[in-house]
Amino acid sequence: MISAQGFKLPKDQKFQKINFEMINNLIIVPLEINGAKLTFVLDSGVGKPILFNLSDQDSLQINNVSEVTIRGLGDGEPMKALKSKGNAFKLGKAKNYNQELYVVLDKEINFSTSLGIPVHGILGYELFRDFVVEINYGAQSIKLHNPELYRPPANTRKSQTLPLSIDRKKAYLQGTVLFKDSENVPVKLLVDTGSSDALWLFHEPEKGLEIPEKNYEDYLGRGLSGDIFGKRTKVSGIKIGDFELKDAKAAFPYRESFGFFNNLGDRNGSVGGEILKRFNIIFDYGREQVTLKKNGNFRAPFQYNLAGIALQHNGLRYIAESIADFNGVVREDDSSFGNVQILLENKTRLSLVPEIVVSGIRAGSPAHEAGLQEGDVILAVNGKSIHRYKLQEVLKMLNEKEGKRIKVLIERYDRDLMFTFVLKKVFDD
Missing domain, CATH: 2.40.70.10 (Acid Proteases)
Known part of the structure; x- marks a missing residue:
């Protein structure tokens, strides 16, 4: 049964296609709430949408607010949140003008630092309830089908x-x-x-x-x-x-x-x-x-953290680089977390870039045995300055393949240190 207050497409529109970004096997979709443009994880494991990461730059008006306590997975305590009714949600032309929303105020709940891009919340059940949701992991797109106009596909060999x-x-x-x-x-x-x-x-x-x-x-x-x-x-x-x-x-x-x-x-x-990314999937809750x-991912090998390092963004840091030409401009690069570059008179470029730190390390892993520690600031991997790469790309460098020698330049207590280790299998056959 389709909710009278749920998401809807314009009359006679069969589906809405939405492109998504896949980061660390997660589906990141653009979502507009009360006119504010945000990004959410599409999460089939969540009921009501949850907003948990508004920065100083984000502005969002929410309606009909009351205070509640919610609890999710993890070993911590229940947390205070705001329950908000009557909000306007929009994904492309799919709209819901009366959406309930939870707002978590704890700043520790922040998935952006580990994903490497701003992510403001999670959205799930209402979308799956109101549409037939077709996820094409290969093309990184979603189709929200009007269930009344949708015809299920026949089984094929694949x-x-x-x-x-x-x-x-x-x-x-x-x-x-x-x-x-x-x-x-x-x-x-x-x-x-x-x-x-x-x-x-x-x-x-x-x-x-x-x-x-x-x-x-x-x-x-x-x-x-x-x-x-x-x-x-x-x-x-x-x-x-x-x-x-x-x-x-x-x-x-x-x-x-x-x-x-x-x-x-x-x-x-x-x-x-x-596992899900190995298929293109049509969810038909009705x-x-x-x-x-x-799809093409079906036989891809499973990815393990061979180095044993977890990384996250930790604010911004300045780096100084010598340059050949000077044109006296100040440029702001509209990247994930911002990248401001200032060109100085002595042909030095001063850049404000995301700082990536070791947020966790597995005991007995190659990185742990080499001497890396939680809190180390990653500067370079195998000679490549990491400020030129996205966080997920840095993680890929650190876990490329078994037997690869990894050299990591880090900063610890204002000292630059180099560590070397070899990636090895997590499990012996």
């Missing part, structure tokens, strides 16, 4: 339509996890486009969901209520419908992160962006079905 159960504003798929030394285990998985990870499983030995022997403790991400840690590992495979992904990256989050969610029902975990079609 595609399959599967049942999708909708429970308390969340969507679930049935799958099978393959383990080396035990029977295959059927699982019910939350479909979570707002997770950049591959597969999360709950440790339930009585159901056959035992943590494989080869594992390590790792930071898995951040929820609204704090950091999430768990055991990183891999399973022999994950099967969804007729599709099977071998040697699948998996994690077993510690149950403390789900402490608030006392009743997880028969859910056994979640499937996130690193018919309770999902169509998966393999």
Whole structure:
């Protein structure tokens, strides 16, 4: 049933196409709220939209506000938020003039620093409820189909339509996890486009969901209520419908992160962006079905943090560079976090660029054994000054391939230091 107060397209328009940016397996869409242009993560694992990162440069009027307490994933405490009704949301020509919204005031909730671009919030269920949502991960575009004018596709050799159960504003798929030394285990998985990870499983030995022997403790991400840690590992495979992904990256989050969610029902975990991006997907909540079609990412290897470093933006810093020509201009580059350049009389260019720091480091990893520490400012990787690159590009440099020698120049307490390490497999075959 389509809500009378929900998102709608203009009459007789079959669909609205929206291009998105994919960063760290997440879908980043442009969203207009009450006339303010913002960017949101499309998150099928969230109910009401949540706004959590307004900077000093952002201006947004919200309507009909009351104070509430909300709780999300993570090991922290519940947080105060504002509940706002009657807001105008717009994605292209898809509009909702009466959208409820939560505003989190805690400045610690900021996904922009780890993604490398400004991200203001998360949007989920209402969009999936009101449209048939077709996500083309290959072309990085979304089509919001008018459900009344939409006709489901037929199955082909590369595609399959599967049942999708909708429970308390969340969507679930049935799958099978393959383990080396035990029977295959059927699982019910939350479909979570707002997770950049591959597969999360709950440790339930009585159901056959035992943590494989080869594992390590790792930071898995951040929820609204704090950091999430768990055991990183891999399973022999994950099967969804007729599709099977071998040697699948998996994690077993510690149950403390789900402490608030006392009743997880028969859910056994979640499937996130690193698996979902291997398909072009049509979510049809109204018919309770999902169509998966393999795309060019299907056989891509799973990505591990071989270096063991987590990075994030940490404000801005000045760098000075000698230049050949001087033309006396001051230029502002409209990049993700701003880049102001001043050309001085002595042919030196002074640039204000994002500072990238080590925000976490895995014990026993190559970077940890080499001597890198949390808080180190990254200056260069393999001779390349990192201020010329986006944060995700720097992470790729640090995790390029097994056996590669990495040289990292860092700043620590006003001293420049060089560290060298070799990337090695996380798990031996």
